[in-house]
Amino acid sequence: MVLWKLSDPERQRKKRSRWIKLDKTKNEIREKIWGILEKEEVALFPGARGRIPNFRGAEMAARLLPTLPEWHRALHIKANPDSPQRPVRHLALSSGKTIYMAVPRLREKKCFIKLDPSKISSQKFHEASSIKGAFRYGLPVHPKEIPQIDTFDGAKPLFLNRGKKRRSVSTLSIPRASDRGVEWVDLIVAGSVAVNRKGSRVGKGGGYSDLEYAIGREFGLEYL
Numbered sequence: 312m313v314l315w316k317l318s319d320p321e322r323q324r325k326k327r328s329r330w331i332k333l334d335k336t337k338n339e340i341r342e343k344i345w346g347i348l349e350k351e352e353v354a355l356f357p358g359a360r361g362r363i364p365n366f367r368g369a370e371m372a373a374r375l376l377p378t379l380p381e382w383h384r385a386l387h388i389k390a391n392p393d394s395p396q397r398p399v400r401h402l403a404l405s406s407g408k409t410i411y412m413a414v415p416r417l418r419e420k421k422c423f424i425k426l427d428p429s430k431i432s433s434q435k436f437h438e439a440s441s442i443k444g445a446f447r448y449g450l451p452v453h454p455k456e457i458p459q460i461d462t463f464d465g466a467k468p469l470f471l472n473r474g475k476k477r478r479s480v481s482t483l484s485i486p487r488a489s490d491r492g493v494e495w496v497d498l499i500v501a502g503s504v505a506v507n508r509k510g511s512r513v514g515k516g517g518g519y520s521d522l523e524y525a526i527g528r529e530f531g532l533e534y535l
Contacts, residue, residue: 337513344505355394362515363393363502373398376500377406385498387411389423389457389527391520392442393502401440404428411457411496412445413523421451422526454526457496499524 348354348364355365376382376399388403389411390396403410410426426449431439438444501520503512514520 337516340513341504341516357394363391363395363504365394369395370398373402376402381498387496387498389413389496389499389523391500391502391523392445396500396502397440399500400426400445401437404431404436404440405433410449411452412449413519414451415442416517417519417522417526419451421453422523423452423454423457424449425452425456454529457527496527 345354345359345364348359348366353367355367355369357365359366372395385408387409390400390403390413392412392415400410400412404426405428407428409428410424412424412426414422414424424445426439426445428436431448435444435448439448501512501514503514505513
């Protein structure tokens with residue numbers, strides 16, 4: 312048996328080739344979805360291409376969240392500022408959940424806006440769920456100011472992307488944050504262009520969801 316050891320340049324070339332192929336596949340998926348939304352005339356302002364598309368039915372999709380046990384358990388949510396997620400942000404505020412919304416394109420040092428429903432009039436929830444309203448009624452925060460997750464007796468929090476095995480949060484016996492007197496971000500709602508039945512997602516291609524996650528991890532924020 313002969314084992315061939317790739318030189319560093321050759322290994323890098325093969326690695327780049329795999330990434331190029333993956334990017335091409337992702338772009339094909341994006342173009343297909345954007346095309347379908349335009350063809351069926353269900354894309355809403357500001358349009359489909361080049362972004363997480365807003366669409367007819369976004370509000371109906373948001374209303375499905377209360378059917379999930381993870382939604383009921385969550386008290387602190389990290390969300391994107393995408394237009395189709397506005398109904399989600401409105402629902403979260405109306406349900407008494409605190410939102411940490413990323414600043415569009417992460418262009419500020421305090422790159423998250425904290426929306427605390429206890430500090431906003433319920434009559435202003437709809438306005439506060441918009442990007443403009445979030446800046447008006449929310450509090451800009453640095454990633455290090457976002458609540459962290461800690462371990463506790465009786466159950467072990469499951470951190471995403473740690474190890475090869477992944478389990479659903481719903482399989483763990485986790486008490487509500489209010490029962491423990493602590494705060495943590497216990498749910499991420501990520502805008503997507505396409506999602507498959509295994510949960511893999513494709514965004515608009517800017518990498519902002521990944522950056523938001525990475526920034527949180529850099530400052531010690533763990534996600535349940």
